[in-house]
Amino acid sequence: MALEIERRFLIKNDNWKEFITKKIYIEQGYLSKNLDGWITRIRRKGNNYKIALKKHIKGFSSFEFEYSIPRSDAETMMSNLSSTIKKERFFLEVEKKSWIIDCFKDNNYPLEIAEIELSNEDEDLLLPSFISKEITGLTHYSNFSLANNPFSEWGKDFLTTFKSN
Numbered sequence: 001m002a003l004e005i006e007r008r009f010l011i012k013n014d015n016w017k018e019f020i021t022k023k024i025y026i027e028q029g030y031l032s033k034n035l036d037g038w039i040t041r042i043r044r045k046g047n048n049y050k051i052a053l054k055k056h057i058k059g060f061s062s063f064e065f066e067y068s069i070p071r072s073d074a075e076t077m078m079s080n081l082s083s084t085i086k087k088e089r090f091f092l093e094v095e096k097k098s099w100i101i102d103c104f105k106d107n108n109y110p111l112e113i114a115e116i117e118l119s120n121e122d123e124d125l126l127l128p129s130f131i132s133k134e135i136t137g138l139t140h141y142s143n144f145s146l147a148n149n150p151f152s153e154w155g156k157d158f159l160t161t162f163k164s165n
Contacts (some may be wrong), residue, residue: 003057005065008141012110012132015103019092020127026102029081030144033041039144042069042077050075059121060136083147094128107150112139134149 030041031051041052051074052066079085086105089099097116104111114131135141140149 001073002064002066004062005060005118005123006062007113007116007118007125007132007134007136009127009136011101011130013130016090016092016099016114016128016130019094019099021093022091024089024091025086026082027078027086028143028147029078029084030147031081033144035126041144042074042081043076045092047071050068056137058113060118061121068070080121081152085143085147089152095126097125099128104146107152108146109152111146111151144165 005041013080020056024045026043026045028041031040031042036055038055040051043050043052049069049071050066051069052064054065055062055063085108087095087108090101090103092101093099100115102113102115104113113135116125118125139145140154
């Protein structure tokens, strides 16, 4: 069973850039979300394509089952999606912890989200100086929601509040 325990945060400054160890480009789209909460995602990282089945369980925990698929199949699926998200993903090493920063592109620019995967929900976590508000569990910040309701369309009042955090 594939269990992902993850917390997500907004970012308040660029101090994270000094901790970068690697960068990749990601494009992903969503094939479906059913009434039971399962989401089907397709993702491209370079020339690698994967399909994933995800479902939130509780707290910070979700099921995530991910499988490689042939490039031609993935390209056909992605070309038939009405919306995708694009982002640069930065990998960081901060105080012996591995963090990810997603910098969204296109309609989700200038949104930046920090993520950390934990070994259990009770794991102690010291937040680095670049971390702002925790958004774990706020569904409008999920990648699925951002594909269907991009950050740039959230409204002027929200964006003004966001920029001041």
